[in-house]
Amino acid sequence: MEREIKKVLVANRGVPAVRIMHTCRDLKIKTTAVYSTPDRLSQHVHMADSAVHIGDAPPGDSYLNIDRIIDAALKTGSDAVHPGWGFLAENDVFAKRVMDAGLTWIGPPADVIRAMGDKIESKKIAASVGIPVIPGADDLTTVEEIIQWMEREKVEFPIMIKASAGGGGKGMLKVENHEQIGTALSQVRSEAMKSFGDDRVLVEKYIERGRHIEVQIVADEYGNVVHLYERECTIQRRNQKIIEETPSPSLDTGLRREFCNAAVRLMQKIGYVSAGTVEFLFDAPNRKFYFLEVNTRLQVEHGITELTTGLDIVGIMIDVAQKKPLPFMQQDIVPNRWSLEVRLNAEDPRQFSPSFGTITRLHSPQGPAVRISPGVYEGAEIPPYYDSLVMLIMATGADRRDAIRVMDRAISKNLRVEGVKTLAPLLLSIIRHPKFIEGEFSTRFIEEHMEELVSKFIEKDSEDEMLKVARYVAEVSALGTPKWI
Known part of the structure; x- marks a missing residue:
């Protein structure tokens, strides 16, 4: 039996909150x-029909x-909660608490979130459904056990140590070698406990030159599971994506x-409901792929899939939460464009250190x-407490080169x-790099080409504008007022 959602509390801030509110406006949902x-003065607060200070x-x-x-949801008469991405989006306890409060959870079931949030269980x-997994072990707790596992399974360096409950590159x-194992193990454990x-x-074999x-x-x-095709998310810095595209x-x-x-097959096995992604690592030279994880939430880069398919994924999530069946079948999904997305973060493009402060000009x-x-x-503030994402910039074209051309114009001209500071100079350098244009890259692309990318930076600041004004004033003084004025 269908249920009607009349008001959604968006349990997020910034870009994800604004994105969800746009679809709610389209659907006439408060x-x-x-x-x-x-x-308190953020854009998502201005957009909403009501707002609650929570701490x-x-x-x-x-x-x-x-x-x-x-x-806050109960006090404002909200009857549903959308978590966006980040924060509590993949928290099964939060999902269950929302439903226990009599509210509609816009996302997958809590037990699915819990199972897929554990990397060991998800692998x-x-x-079990025949998807290859990266050679690894989940019961190692000491340096000696890791070394013994590598010798037993004939695994060579490099390896990757991951938090079992981790995600988002954290x-x-x-x-790279025996000497680094102890420090890395302690650091990952510490960050895992702090974050999750x-x-x-x-512990897994590291796939060299892998693609994400x-x-x-x-x-x-009702058991209908449809894929909306794939996205390439290989261009990353510090294990976090900054450029995505579809198709791959x-x-x-x-x-x-x-793929x-x-x-x-995997999502059918776990009884998935709502929107989510299955992530793989592709060993391109050997044409093999391995399961990485399931993201039980809306992905940052969902917008480029919307551009190529014409669908509203947030709208689908809301409809599914209202117990509506999917209005299409697999054969109805026919992507017809190439789309590219860059994440414009407030970071120093050379060191990736956060850049906080007031946005004095934004075009x-x-x-x-x-x-x-x-x-x-x-005029908005970029506070030091949260993710530094300023905006997502998406470009689309008839083919990949067309989409890159549009993105170049968007970043360099508009x-x-x-x-x-933002990542704009780095993003522009990447999409102009011959290897990127040719589609030849791996997750180590930035690491391998950083010096070259930085050397191509074209940066402007307010001094450039003042010099233009001064030069114009000098020309008018020397040559007189132009006739067109």
Whole structure:
């Protein structure tokens, strides 16, 4: 029996909160924003129909405070909760608490979130449906045990030590030799306990020159599971994605079918509902792929899939939460464009250190074939407490080169951010790099080409503008007022 959602509390901030509110507006569904003290003037607060202050700056006092978020939903008459991405989006305890409070959870079931949130458990399930997994071990707790495992399984360096409950690039370190194992093991455990409350680790063979490819899935409560094809997410810094595209330039038709069918098979096995992704590591030279994880939430890069398929994934999540069946079948999904996304973070493009402060000037890219998913406005503050994402810039074209051309125009000609540093110079250098244009890259692309990328930076600041004005004034003084004035 279908249920109607009339008001959604968005348990997030910034870009994800704004993105969800746009779809709610389209569907004539009211929204509630929650905000911390430094976010009181944020864009998502302005957009919402109602807003509730839930605590001070630290996430534990605000965006991770389950009691205050649920209380805010009940007090504002919200009947559903959408978690976005990050914060509590993959927290099974939060999902269950939302449903126990009589609210509708816009996402997968809590038991699925719990099972897939454990990398050890998820690998076992993936293997049970015939999906290859990276050689690894989940019961190693000491340096000696790791060394013994490597000798027994004939695994050579490098290896990767990961937090079992990790995600989003957190809690993982690459280890190059015996001397690094002890330090890496301690560091991963410490970060895992701090970020996820679980210090168990997973040790895996590191796949050299791997590519990161994920498959977007949507599913309803009636057993319908449909893939919306794949996204390439290989360009990363510090294990976190900054450029994504669809389709993947790494795959041919046969491999694409294998990836997508494997993802559907896994999601059917676990009884998945709502939107989610199955992530794989692709060993391109050997044409092998391995299961990485399931993301039981909306992905940051979902927008490029929307551009190529014409679907609204957030809208599908809301419809599924209202117990509606998917309105399409697999054969109805026919992508017909190439789409590219860059994540514009407030970071120093050379060291990736966060850049906080007031955005004194903001001009977002415009023009044909460009889509912006914003999270701030001119005059807004970038606080030091949260993710530094300013906006998502998406470009689309008839083919890959066309999409890259549009993205080049969006970043180099139309984008202007002042007051904080952003990754814009690095992003522009990457999409102009011959290897990127040719589709020849791995997850180590930035690491391998950083010096060359930095050397190509073209940066502008307010001094450039003042020099232009001064030069114009000098010309008028010397040559007189132009006739066109």
